[in-house]
Amino acid sequence: MKITTAAALALAASLALTVTGTAGASADPGSVTPVAPAAAPAYDFSDCPALPVGVDAARWKCELHTASGSLRLGNRDIPALAPMTLTFAEGPMPDGSNGQAWGSLRSAPSVVPGGLLGTAAGDRSPLLGLSLQPEYGGRSDFYSVGDSMGFFTLRYRAVSPLLPADCVIGAGDAPIEIRLKRVGDSERVSKNPPVIKYAAADTEFDVPAATGCGPMTRLVNDRLGLPATTGNKITLAGEYTYRTYDQLTVR
8 A cells, every 4th residue: 555645755844934024114004915824834644654454544643753963873973963754654453452564764864074084184174975874774663651762773874985885884683773762841833734843862772883894894983983882872853743544645
């Protein structure tokens, strides 16, 4: 089953209304042209997964989570993570147990300050760029208990002109397991569509050594300080929205 909408991927869009004024406008209220509020942001549910057989579509919802923030991986700080969007579904199974279905993880690479070879002495620009591309690690459980937001697994593909495509941190059956905990209170900023903002962090995950980097493997690990069992940290500011499956357009 393919779930589609015509919406563009815009979970990171601003939810504030745009208000404009005219300098030197007449003090007469009747002469001021009202400004219509900005249209509500649109969301792309095309990555919503197919439902398990036999479940009630009205009781299952597809969630879109978009978040950005910062990451400390080993001894390397990445202060500006590229926005990451997670899509998944959850609801009751026919036997009453909790069910989930994975959809997708979408993100651009995040730049690692200092690059792969350090920086030039003059302008401190990276001698050779290095970015980390997040990918889904194959396991997740997004049911929350209190401030615990469940877990999901990641691998990071190291991207640089000197690195092969298989240079990965968390490859195979050893992905990075992120267990986010909510920081502070969540905030509902919209009811239609439902949009909730939140902050979350994890400071207790392990990061394995990079593998598949050929003769550059040792350099990548030395540059990032991997493997690392302490000192790793991810902080995220995010928002999520959802639709029940009976609200989605089925093609």
